[in-house]
Amino acid sequence: MRRDVAHVFFRTRLVMAMLLCGLPAFLWAQETVIKGKVTDANSGDPIPFANLIFPGTSTGATTDFDGNYEIRTTHPGDTLVVSYIGYLSRRKAVVKGKTQTIHFQIREDAQNLQEVVVLSGENPAFAIMRNVVKNKSRNDKRRLVAYEYDTYTKVEIDVDNLTDKFRKRKVVQKITQVLDSIERIAGEDGKPILPILITESVSKVYYRDKPTLRYEHILNSKVNGLGVEDGSTITQLVGSSFQEYNFYQNWVNIVTKDFVSPLADGWRLYYDFDLVDSLYVDGQFCYRLDFTPRSPQDLAFTGSIWITKEGYALKQIDAAVGKQANLNFVEKIKIQQELEPAEDGAWLPVKNRVLIDVGEMTSNSAGMLAKFYTSNKNFVINKPHDVSFYQLPITMAEDVRMHEAEVFWDSIRHEPLSATEKNVYKMIDTLQAIPVVRTYTDLIKIFINGYYKVGKVDIGPYISIFSYNNIEGVRLQPGFRTNIAFSDKWVFGAQLGYGFGDQRVKYTVSAQNIMSRRRWTTLTLSARSDLGRVGIDAEAAADNYLLLASQRFGYFRRGYYTNEVRADFKRELFKGFTQRMAFRYFTFEPTYDFAYYDQPDDIATSTVSQDFQSAEVTVETRYARDEMFLQSDNDRISLGTTRWPIITLRYTRGFKGLANSDFDYDKLRLSLFKRIRFGPLGEAFVDVMGEYIFTPLPYPLLGLHLGNQTPLYSAITYNLMNYGEFISDRYVTLRYRHYFEGFLLNRVPLLRKLKWRLLGTANVIYGGLSEANRALLAPNTPTGEPTLPVGYFGNEPYVELGYGVENIFRFLRIDFVHRVTYLDRPDVHNFGVLFSFQFQL
Template sequence: MNTLIRPIFIFFFCVVASTAFGQETIIKGKVTDANSGDPIPFVNVLFKGTNIGTTTDFDGNYLLKTNSPNDTLLASYIGYKPRTKVITKGISQTVNFQLEEEVTNLQEVVVLAGENPAFEVLRKVVRNKKNNDKRRLTAYEYDTYTKIEVDVDNMSEKFRERRLIQKITQVLDSVERIAGEDGKPILPIFITESVSKLYYRDNPNSKFEKILHSKINGLGVEDGTTVTQLVGSSFQEYNFYQNWLNIVEKEFVSPIADGWRLYYDYDLVDSLFVGEHYCYRLDFFPRSPQDLAFTGSMWITRDGYALKQIDVNIGKGANLNFIEKIRIQQELEPTADGAWLPVKNRVLIDVSELTSNSAGMLAKFYTSNKNFVVNKPYDVAFYERPIQLDERARLNQNDETVWDTLRHEPLSETERNVYKMIDTLRNIPVIRTYTDIIKIAVDGYFGIGKKIEIGPYPDLISYNNIEGVRVMPGFRTTYAFSKKWTFGGQVGYGFIDEKYKYSVYAKQVLSTRRWTTWSIRSRSDLGRLGFDDEAVGGNALLLASQRWGFFRRGFYFDETRVDFQRELFKGFNQRIAVRYASFDPAFNFGYYENPEDIVNSPIGSMYTTSEVILESRYARDEVFLQDDNQRLSLGTIRWPVLTLRYTRGIKNFAGSDFDYNKLRFSFEKGTRLGILGTGKLRATAEYVFEPLPYTLLGLHLGNQTPIFTPLTFNLMDYGEFVSDRYVTAQYNHHFEGLLLNRMPLLRKLKWRFVGTANMVYGSMSQESQNLIVQNTDPSNEILPPGQLSLRKPYVELGYGIENIFKFFRIDFIHRLSYLDGPEVRKFGVFGTVQLTL
């Protein structure tokens, strides 16, 4: 080679080589779950065999720049199979990962000589809780964006071969494309977004969420007013600084609970910067796989020992039904006061398939919070309604231009396709048919058009010894008929007694701000003495079941009732009612109309009553979902429900036969005892001031069916005991696997132990006893009631197993007092079907 050319060639080669080797490699991408399609935060993405790497943010995104990479990129995270991809050096490129879950046994924590170094971190976390917990703030508020998606997943080949699924094959083809190159196909059925303002204040503890905008698209969702309130951020909030977190109505122990060492093993894995905060990463695992505890990782700041971010899982080993997995991810930031508030939350609930031929379901929740304001509380009256839907909330729900400005982050292309797919599904005729069938099964009514519904189907047909076969169809109006008025009615006929029955009602909502309604109801029907349909409330199956079987003390009645109720202030409701009723027994019944002269007293059997009822009800932290013409209670959180009722019977008003006064007080409270489970206590006390026929006194609610119900005394017959002064207490406790989880041969069955205790302490005054006709003629068969003694309460104790094959509960009840008599049931076995998680 020419001596002049050689140096030029060498110089040119070095320049090219140095340019090539010095070219920066820029890689960006997203890491998602192959099953759910959700982004995975906190994933380690690095060049294989090097320390050059980064971690994905809360939305699964990463960005990596380097001048000296190798050609293999590795993505790895606890609970997932690691994944590698080949990259091209020296250019900018996008590399996405879809990671599959790895089914492994819980990691074994090996502690060498000396104390586990994670323990000191945990002790400091607990000591600093009072400084970092958001509950220390006197008030806070922020803007929040919520997104919820529900999908069908785990669609097996047999599931796809079903006739219904074959009819939507075209949609399923689109699902394959949405899943991505490595993802599993999912079928979206519901997606919603909402933008709201959330306010909280302490002392008194109050929360208020105002939903400003909402966008709903899903199968079977029409009006969506109630759904919009259910999907607000108020129901997607979890605070790990609490010792126990209530998730799907179960109590889970936090990994930073005060008693953390009793429930978890820990491993101090790493220390690293997360944003601007230097953090310790701790992995944790439940000591017992069946316990309601988490597996996961958390990042604790070195400065202040605050929870910076956390990623927890509840696996199929936990004592839960129908749940494959629950995953919660949370990222927090400090406020000006020092307490930390969540800025992003992601929750995934994976519902397992019920059979090998069915599919599963995914529910995905995401919230983003910003614009925090702390320690500036409003007046208490500001928080009166826990959830309020702005009148304009759904005005712009289909305007994508508006929603692009409202979202905290833009929708991904996959999420935009979800909206299109749901619109396609809703227009398939067979989907509309199946949606209607499901609504009938859940609601009990079948829609005829949009304004009228037929039902309820549990009342359609029944059989008992007095009526024989009984049919009773009915109807009710919907919100489309009127947003203020509701009308309904039923007409029935018994083929043995050959009597018609009916029930008609009307209800008007006068105010939704301070919930105010009035209603009128008139009915003529057959009742069962000892069964109070008002006491069992909305238990439709129990109401329908009491129409069946043998009526020992049946009676016909006509009733007209007018009710007015108003919420005077948050949690306090006042009700006024006027009630007229007649009583016509279908059994031999009599009372002395003049007990002072029994020999000459006429004996009455039929009578009428006219009553005025005043009722005050206080439930301090009760949460309601409020629609245009109805309100649904979700129960209270910490405080009991207290009810005081006064009843005044007025003689000679509308033909009434009696003058009397009654006073009743009731108490109801749920209990959450952490590892000991949950329970519910109901207590009632009543005093009747004047002597009355026993059919107007306190008839303790018995149960002559084989179906267990916590509302009744299960070994007491209908109308067996009557009192005019009494106190009752009923307690039902769910141990949630506390005992059976510790038994090696039983814990795989996931059975749960339950216990019950029922008591009545009361009596009947001598004056009321004097009204009872003595049965001197055996052929008359007048049935006097049993009487309790103040010296001896009626007591039932029970124990049982629930969650048998996930659906069944069996209770064994012992009656401990009032055991005399040949027909007394001293012991009983009761069963029921229940759907619990």
């Protein structure tokens, strides 16, 4: 009996042991594993920080910066829900006990209006925000002495909003094969987009403080896009230098506009905040705060920030600007950023994603998406290089485009390409092979660049090929210039024109040697024979083909023929400091009644002359401390300055007798140009210039202030001044333009939907004309005809003040200008309404 009891007891223990040993395997077999990615249905971009949860449980996950998630649980529901602020929630079925992949494509909520709840006591988000501002100086990366890092940048530009009407256009129908491909790539819930450009680059970025300098060296670049050949300009534009956004600054500059940061010192003036959650993010306990602009039309963001409890640093941000903002053509701007602490406590961005959605300009056109992604790693902190190391803001390795094999890029990318991005490369290759696409991309390049590329030569500029005026009649002028395919050291150009009215040949020839690209150094030789206008500075407008072409139309007032020879040497001695020396010889043969006395001291015996010739040498110093440049083939393009003014000092000496020159003279000119940001009051541009001419000269060699007697507003003229009304040999000018953006009008209920913007202008000249120069003016020409009248200033300045509204129908600008002084002169107007057209965001 005891033996049976013992046997049963043994078997029971054995069964229990077997059950206990098998229980973990049983439980493991019942675990549900779900992996996937959450993306925007419109753009295809990942959505970081989205929440996924089984309804009725606390089981879920949050997507990482690349939109990926993973959930492992033994207690799943049968439905998984994804949600995120500003998006419609989505549900999908789950198979319990299985490993499965579930991707979500979610759409924006068109009725995204956040409820405002007013509670008694202080909003708990306010205390957090006060601590954020208090700790900005400690957490901002700008506090570091220096830092450097490796960065990977990826840019994709796509055509979106492919409506049925757009697809039915004949040109679009010829790319049916590609359109079928993008339908498949978009996925079941995605919105099809047509890729036209994708680029990748790997760079090394360096920053130092005191002085504030930044340098990016682009090591490798891969560019694939419609109409892209050399790709050097795009390589620089898509580098990380143009994809950096620091929300610790009060203002964040995007697409040339300043947006107020949610972390700005004056955050309460612009934003409402709400504390919605607290959670761990990468081991950091964070507060999640949602924010919305107090005025939807302001240039401000909507989104979420994650603030660390320890140190109140920005850990993550998801910020968007919607179509309510006072912007043209832009439907949405979205910036997502993830930051990590450096060794000494400052926080550095490790990943950035930016999306700019450009809307359709017409009902028959499509929109455009620009998507930017950067990844930063291998940070080195507080080890600055010498100042000379940062001489150029952007450089490219000599072999930057030499390695485009996929195997090579797989080894240097920070993250692999997705399957969709790999297909983008294939689709662009397919598009480039379609003849009609090549034709249209060539036409677009001609419109933008003004030239048509034919091998090693560019034909153009097309805008100056045809003109018509009262002196030349119909004028035809073809031209060309060599491009970088011909040489990266030499640029040759020529234009040949003929006027059928005056039956005279005009020409321009030039040769430029690029002696150094690191310290930009050029030597340019040119000669021309042409028709000009007194008061139009052909040198200052040399790169403004539109201005030079437009001044060849219509009625020529004070026109003259000239033969000119120039030699121009320019070198950047150090960052921002450029020295220039130039020689110029030119003749003046007027087409109007002009005369001056050769001997003004003895008018009785003096002869009256019309023509003259002059030879002069110019020495110029220009300083623009933080000016940014791009090197585009054989050109260098200025992107302007950020904080500092552009100061230019010029001295010109004329030599009598040199090449039969008629005059000795000295001129000294100083100018200053500055952009000033006024925060909520918009921005202003200030241009101040003064010149003193020490020697009596015929008035075409003096300062002829350019008037405007047309109904079109011009920023380079005095809009209520008559032609030739004022001439000076000493003067100071001030031009002030203030753009208020949406200030005031954004707060007027009936006007804010129109997105009109106020502006203000002021033009002031204070100058004079010496008695010696007045005595040079002969009242009659050698033929006895009276000369055109010449005016000069009295004891008060010329002043015109204006105000206006821009962005009317997105293109029209109306200026109301008041002339304040010299109102007693004949044929002047003290008030004018002028129009202009402009294209801006």
